[in-house]
Amino acid sequence: MNTATTNLTEPGFNFAYLDEQTKRSIRRGLLKAVAIPGHQIPFSSREMPMSYGWGTGGIQVTASVIGKSDTLKVIDQGADDTTNAVNIRRFFKKVCGVKTTEKTTEATLIQTRHRIPETPLNEGQVMVYQVPIPEPLRWIEPSEPETRKMHALEEYGAMYVKLYEDITQYGHIATAYDYPVMVNNRYMMRPSPIPRFDNPKLNMNPALQLFGAGREKRLYALPPYTTVKSLDFEDHPFSVETWDKPCEFCGATDSYLDEVVIDNEGGRMWICSDTDYCEETQKS
């Protein structure tokens, strides 16, 4: 093959690094995951040339769905220029030679760690989340066979008890990120360690959302327009953070702000964590 894209890639490796057989087996897992929204599907996760825990689940999902015509965006903490995002983008450039972008609107495939872009996603876009621990019940019940049973029986009372205990102790639910959700009114799911601020974006999202946990060898998915509800109580509705100041770069008041320490006297400034959103807002 001597197309323009393959010329850019590292020789000696298959397109997107994984062999076709492996990619196919991951896609089969993803199809199951899409068919049962929020349900965790075991898959034969492989060793990747990056460490487990550094996004290998997301990387394998991206590798198995990416095609030559895709435009890839990779973010970590909402930013395109953090080391891990740069490294993963560099990897896919090397083994796929696909087009990459920093613009959310231009991307067909977005791999992320810890954030969902502020710019709303569209139909046809695919979000890939890197997941460290896929099991929402893990801190309540450490045993995997037990938690699988709890999911099968929809036995989620223990989680509500934990949230209730938070309320009695602190007056509110004390979970700031990786806040558990109910998917399609059936499966409890961990949204990956995104701040709770991003949870509402999961709900009825027009994009396909895929989750990959490499070390834990699990896949799960949210097909487009799936209902996703953050756990709460009628008298203690789910809430997200708001800031009483705008982003100091772009003036946005609707984005997740990141606190940056600017001097040794405790001086701080608050800026958008989504670098693309911040730039676009500055331009307009």
Add this chain to the structure above:
Amino acid sequence: MSYVAVKGGEKAIQNAEQLLKAQRRGDATVPELGLEQIKQQMSLAVARVMSEGSLYDPDLAALAIKQSWGDLVEAAFLLRAYRTTLPRFYYAQPLETDQITVKRRISSIYKDIPGGQQLGPTFDYVHRLLDFKLAAENNQSDYPVGEPTEGGIPRAIDTLNPEGLIQSETADDVKADDANAENDAEIFDLTRQPLELPAARDARLQNLARADEGFLLGLAYSTQRGYGNSHPFAGEIRVGDVEVVICPEELGFEIAIADITITEVQMVNQFKGNKTLPPQFTRGYGLTFGYNERKAMAMAIMDRALRSKEFGEQIQGPAQEEEFVLYHSDNIEAQGFVQHLKLPHYIDFQAELNLVRKMRAEYEQRSAMENGRSEEIGSEETGSEGIDSEGIGSAGIERNCRLSPIVH
């Protein structure tokens, strides 16, 4: 002052890689380490990397050790990441370890055994004195050459068979004891299938064979000190070369494709019996690539410890907890997840910061109110501004961030 968050671009990553390469080489006036030198003179490191990297290839293992500055876990990781790209053609026939060309073979349960005890090259009875002569170069050593043993060596613990005192074990038994033996004919393949629990013995042994040596060693040790119920004897330890044989379907006959060095350990444990099994000895099995005795022994002890449930024994320690051991034994997984904490986490930290500030403000408000109450007894002064009736601070108490309800 304008501030740009510290962010590493592609350039920084490339520079770091260059620096890594340069420092690996060290002083350029010192001769570079050759792969053959590593393979020959650090063969135990090569053996460990092959075992934990789950690929028998001394040349690639030596390369991995050189590339990783001698960090053996990193080297095993390099080997794993490479092996996963290799196509899978055949599963080998079970190794015939009784047909081993033996380099070392001992049994601690009998003074003498058919086939003889053979110490071979071992650190066991060497006085651990630093050998300063070795610091000088040009070391040459001769050793007495014995007669090579040919034609098979019976297993020491098989001598217990005629009395039925050792639990018999065949390939079928291994599958038959399993909790989930639906697909009898298929061998589980840990490199191609996710581990599911309860694990069959083939899955467990594969997991233990590539598990971190230190992790297994510590756990095996814990069973000896009372966190578990293991009283093992070293039934037999053998080190040597065995043939790897495949039987391709399209040929219909067996062909030997390689000779590999292995360490095999069979531990013998006393078992008092239960309702269905008479008192007898039970086995723990360990096998590693290369000469890797400490790991193989720890593995055999752990295999037996993890059979507690099968024998109806009480679970007394973490070494007997299948899920605890098998999910945490892989150092490639463990090193990755422990070290991923180096990645940026500032978004989650920001979320936690917001939450802790909010909780802190509520805490201070509560204590101020309580102080206020106690002061009220002596004075007219009231405490801080009141909080709402449920004792929940909800308005304007955080410095920069607050939670606001979402309407579903």
